[in-house]
Amino acid sequence: MGETPEAFYARVAGSIRRPDLEDWDTWPFDGSVEPRTLEPPAPTDVSREGAGGVGCGACDLPDDAFLWTDADWRVRPTREPAGLPMILFLEPRMHVGEPGELPDDLARTFGPVVARIDRAVSSIEGVERVHVCRWGEGSEHLHWWFLARPSRMLQLASSFAEIWDDMLPPTPADIWASNLAHVRRALEAG
Ligand SMILES: [Zn+2]
Numbered sequence: 001m002g003e004t005p006e007a008f009y010a011r012v013a014g015s016i017r018r019p020d021l022e023d024w025d026t027w028p029f030d031g032s033v034e035p036r037t038l039e040p041p042a043p044t045d046v047s048r049e050g051a052g053g054v055g056c057g058a059c060d061l062p063d064d065a066f067l068w069t070d071a072d073w074r075v076r077p078t079r080e081p082a083g084l085p086m087i088l089f090l091e092p093r094m095h096v097g098e099p100g101e102l103p104d105d106l107a108r109t110f111g112p113v114v115a116r117i118d119r120a121v122s123s124i125e126g127v128e129r130v131h132v133c134r135w136g137e138g139s140e141h142l143h144w145w146f147l148a149r150p151s152r153m154l155q156l157a158s159s160f161a162e163i164w165d166d167m168l169p170p171t172p173a174d175i176w177a178s179n180l181a182h183v184r185r186a187l188e189a190g
Helices: 003-016 104-122 163-167 171-187
Strands: 074-079 085-093 127-133 145-152
Touching: 074 104, 085 104, 104 145, 104 163, 104 171, 127 163, 145 163
Parallel strands: none
Antiparallel strands: 074 085, 085 145, 127 145
């Protein structure tokens, strides 16, 4: 039994909890924060860029905008150097919105591609782990995030790494270029 958005909101709005975020090792901020008031359900859901493949920025990109491609998948970095040593996006070549919409032949090649990217990014000097995420709320074209987490930077572990990325200064251009070249070679090597 599920809940309508209105029933969900009615149940939770007055019972918002307050986790001890300041005590979490990975919490990026000092000082107290207060939960925002939870807004009621919107009249419509988010509208995503490239919905239905119309005006889709991912579909329109040529292969040379990507770090690595094959018949099914394309991998590209963020447009500008990230705060983390590397952030990559994995996208199917065809316009698909949700993981559940992947044709079986694409779904079968997804696992090997994820493993390939994980091996490539985690082999960058100083990178301990690769966080693999999918939200899918901005642009509709299916894309997974691969965030490189530096070794022994314990505050950057886990989900707040994505917030920390916006707080860290951009990786210097020469290091970013070197990391990109390394990952490209590793992706090509498999
Ligand atoms: Zn697309």
